[in-house]
Amino acid sequence: MIEKTPLLNALTHAILLCGLAVAFVPMWLVFVAATLTLTEINTPPISIIPGSHLWENLAEAWHRADLGAKLINSLIMSVAVAGGKIILSSVTAFGIVFFRFPGRMLAFWLIFITLMLPLEVRIVPTYAVAANALSPYQAILDTIGFTTLWASLTGATIALDWNLLNSYTGLVLPLVATATGTFLYRQFFLTIPDELFEASRMDGAGPVRFFREILIPLSNTNMIALFTIMFLYAWNQYLWPLLITTDRVHFGTAVTALRALIPAMGDSTGGDVPNWNVAMAGCLIVITPPLIVVAALQRFFIRGLIATDK
Amino acid sequence: MATISLRAVEKFYGKTQVTHGVSLEIPSGEFVVILGPSGCGKSTLLRMIAGLESISKGEIAIAGKVVNDLEPRARGCAMVFQNYALYPHMTVAENIGYALKVAGISKAERATRIAKVAETIGLADYLNRKPAQLSGGQRQRVAMGRAMIREPEVFLFDEPLSNLDAKLRVQMRIEIRKLHNRLGATSVFVTHDQIEAMTLADRLVVMNAGRAEQVGSPAEIYRKPSSLFVAGFIGSPPMNLIPCEAKGSDTVTIEGHDIITGPHHQGQGTKLVLGIRPEDVTIGTGDFTLSVEFCEELGAARLYHGKLAQETFILQVAGAQGPVPEHIAFSLPQAAIHLFDARSGLRLGD
Structure with a gap:
C-alpha cells in the first residue's frame, strides 16, 4: 500500500504491535520465569516483573543439563548440517541447471520428491539405515544371490556394517540430504544470464572454474540465507537427535537436553515439582546461539531471499 | 591474424533448420558484418564460429584449421556480447584480466597488460570499479577490453551496440572501427541495424531465413541488390x-x-x-x-x-x-x- 493517511498509518502500526506482542510476550515470560525462585514461580498470579535470581538459575540449568557439552554438540551438528547442505545443494543445483545430460529431469524430480518426505515421515527407515548405513547394499547383494554365491565359494559370509548411531555423522547426514537448499540454489542459478556462462567459456574457463570463481561468489547472499535457515532447522531438531543418540552424555544436543530439566510427574525420577525457573533459564541459554546467528546474518539473509541485484 | 572459412554450414534445432548451407570466405584482417532481420540465423552463425553452438553439418575453419570439435578457448576467438556479460562481482580490472588469469599468466604481467588495454579503451581511471558503477558505454568498453586483452586472431561481435542510446551507438561504432584499423584482427560483427552495418563493414553479408542472400561491399549491395529481399531491407x-x-x-x-x-x-x-x-x-x-x-x-x-x-x-x-x-x-x-x-x-x- 503506497497510500499514506494518518488513519492507515495508525492501523498498520496497531497490526505490527499485535504481531510484536504475539512474538515477544512468550519470550518475556520465559525471561521473567528464569529470574524467579521456585516458590515465587509457583505462586499465582504469574509475575511479569523480573526477579533477582537469574544467574543462580542459569548456573543451575547449565550444571544440571550439562549444557556446556551439549551446546558444543549442537553447534557442531548445526554448522555441519548447514555447511553440508550448502555444499550438497549448490553442487546439485549446478548440475541440474547448467548441464544437459540424459536423465536430467528424472534426477530433478527425484530430488523434488524428497521435499514431500520430511525426516519425520521416513524416520523409521532412516533409523534402520543409520543403524547400518550399508544395509541397502547388503540387501541388494542378498537379493541378487551374491552373498550365498560368495559364501559357497569362499566359506566367508558377507556382512556389511557401518553403524551411524551415536555419531556426529549419524546426527548430520540425514538432515543434510533434503532438497530445500537445492531449490533455493536452482532458482538463483536460473536467474544467471546464459551469456555469463558463455563469456566465461570464451575466456577459457571450464565448468569447475565457472562454478568456483563466478557462481559461488555471486551466490554469497543466497549461501548466507541458506546457512541461517539450515542452522536454525538443525539446532531445533528434537526427534532425530533423541532417536539416534542413545549415548546422551556424549552425543546429546542442547535442545534434547532441556528435557532433563523438566522431570515429568510420575517419571522414574519420582514426582518432583518441575523447577520451571531452572527450565526456563535453560531455554534462555539454548535459544541464545541461534539468536546470535540470526542477528549477525539477518541483513544478508533478507537480501538473499529477495535478491534481485546480481 | 587468421582467415575464417565457412563451408556449407548448417544448423538444426531438432527438426528446425536455422541456417541453410552458408558458405563464406573471410580473408585475414577483414571486417565482415552479418546483417539480417531477427530470427534469420545470423547470431547462430556467429555462435557456431565462436564454438558456443555445435555445427550440425558443414565445416568451419579458422586459420586453415577445422575447428568443428574444438572448445571455444582453443579457437583463438574473443567475443563481445550484446548484454556485455561482465562478471558483476569482479572489478573492471578483474573482468578484463580474467582470461589471462584462467590462462595462468602471472599477476605482474596481467597488471601490465590490463593497464595497457585500459589505456586503449579509456578506462584507466575506472579499474577498481564494479560493472554496476559504470554507464552503459563504459560497460561496453570493458567488454571490448576483455576481448582485446587476449590479442585474439578473431573478434566476434554479437549486436554489441543495440543496448546503447543512439548517440553513444554512433560514437562506439567509430571506436570499434578505429580499434579494428589499429589491431587488424579478422572481425565478424552481427547486427540488425543497417546503418551500423553499412558504416562498419568492409564486406557485408545480408542474411534472410538462414541463407546468405547477398555478399558484397556496402556500396555494391546498396547499388545492386541481388534480390527483392535485399532491395527492401537495405536503405532507409x-x-x-x-x-x-x-x-x-x-x-x-x-x-x-x-x-x-x-x-x-x-x-x-x-x-x-x-x-x-x-x-x-x-x-x-x-x-x-x-x-x-x-x-x-x-x-x-x-x-x-x-x-x-x-x-x-x-x-x-x-x-x-x-x-x-x-x-x-x-x-x-x-x-x-x-x-x-x-x-x-x-x-x-x-
Whole structure:
C-alpha cells in the first residue's frame, strides 16, 4: 500500500504491535520465569516483573543439563548440517541447471520428491539405515544371490556394517540430504544470464572454474540465507537427535537436553515439582546461539531471499 | 591474424533448420558484418564460429584449421556480447584480466597488460570499479577490453551496440572501427541495424531465413541488390517496390504508362517488380503524379508518402521548404531503376 493517511498509518502500526506482542510476550515470560525462585514461580498470579535470581538459575540449568557439552554438540551438528547442505545443494543445483545430460529431469524430480518426505515421515527407515548405513547394499547383494554365491565359494559370509548411531555423522547426514537448499540454489542459478556462462567459456574457463570463481561468489547472499535457515532447522531438531543418540552424555544436543530439566510427574525420577525457573533459564541459554546467528546474518539473509541485484 | 572459412554450414534445432548451407570466405584482417532481420540465423552463425553452438553439418575453419570439435578457448576467438556479460562481482580490472588469469599468466604481467588495454579503451581511471558503477558505454568498453586483452586472431561481435542510446551507438561504432584499423584482427560483427552495418563493414553479408542472400561491399549491395529481399531491407527509407508487367524486352508498364528500363529479356506480360530508391526519383515533371498523404520532415530532406499502383511510394526531396504540396509530378529515370522477377525475387538485367 503506497497510500499514506494518518488513519492507515495508525492501523498498520496497531497490526505490527499485535504481531510484536504475539512474538515477544512468550519470550518475556520465559525471561521473567528464569529470574524467579521456585516458590515465587509457583505462586499465582504469574509475575511479569523480573526477579533477582537469574544467574543462580542459569548456573543451575547449565550444571544440571550439562549444557556446556551439549551446546558444543549442537553447534557442531548445526554448522555441519548447514555447511553440508550448502555444499550438497549448490553442487546439485549446478548440475541440474547448467548441464544437459540424459536423465536430467528424472534426477530433478527425484530430488523434488524428497521435499514431500520430511525426516519425520521416513524416520523409521532412516533409523534402520543409520543403524547400518550399508544395509541397502547388503540387501541388494542378498537379493541378487551374491552373498550365498560368495559364501559357497569362499566359506566367508558377507556382512556389511557401518553403524551411524551415536555419531556426529549419524546426527548430520540425514538432515543434510533434503532438497530445500537445492531449490533455493536452482532458482538463483536460473536467474544467471546464459551469456555469463558463455563469456566465461570464451575466456577459457571450464565448468569447475565457472562454478568456483563466478557462481559461488555471486551466490554469497543466497549461501548466507541458506546457512541461517539450515542452522536454525538443525539446532531445533528434537526427534532425530533423541532417536539416534542413545549415548546422551556424549552425543546429546542442547535442545534434547532441556528435557532433563523438566522431570515429568510420575517419571522414574519420582514426582518432583518441575523447577520451571531452572527450565526456563535453560531455554534462555539454548535459544541464545541461534539468536546470535540470526542477528549477525539477518541483513544478508533478507537480501538473499529477495535478491534481485546480481 | 587468421582467415575464417565457412563451408556449407548448417544448423538444426531438432527438426528446425536455422541456417541453410552458408558458405563464406573471410580473408585475414577483414571486417565482415552479418546483417539480417531477427530470427534469420545470423547470431547462430556467429555462435557456431565462436564454438558456443555445435555445427550440425558443414565445416568451419579458422586459420586453415577445422575447428568443428574444438572448445571455444582453443579457437583463438574473443567475443563481445550484446548484454556485455561482465562478471558483476569482479572489478573492471578483474573482468578484463580474467582470461589471462584462467590462462595462468602471472599477476605482474596481467597488471601490465590490463593497464595497457585500459589505456586503449579509456578506462584507466575506472579499474577498481564494479560493472554496476559504470554507464552503459563504459560497460561496453570493458567488454571490448576483455576481448582485446587476449590479442585474439578473431573478434566476434554479437549486436554489441543495440543496448546503447543512439548517440553513444554512433560514437562506439567509430571506436570499434578505429580499434579494428589499429589491431587488424579478422572481425565478424552481427547486427540488425543497417546503418551500423553499412558504416562498419568492409564486406557485408545480408542474411534472410538462414541463407546468405547477398555478399558484397556496402556500396555494391546498396547499388545492386541481388534480390527483392535485399532491395527492401537495405536503405532507409526503403526502396519503392512497384509491381509491373513486361512489355517488349526493355520496357515495363505501370498503370498503363510505359517505362523504358533497359534490356530485361522477359516475355510480354511477365509479372515483374520495379524498384527505385526514394532519392533517385526525378521530381517536377513526368507521367506520374503522387497525391501526398503524409509528409515526414527530416530537416535536410522531406519524405512525401503516397501511393503508386496501390503500393506505398515515397519521394525523398532534399532541401524542400514551404507548405507541403498536394500533388507532385515525378518520373522514373532509367538509370536508377532496379528490376526483379516477381516470382523468384531475383534481380533482372545487369
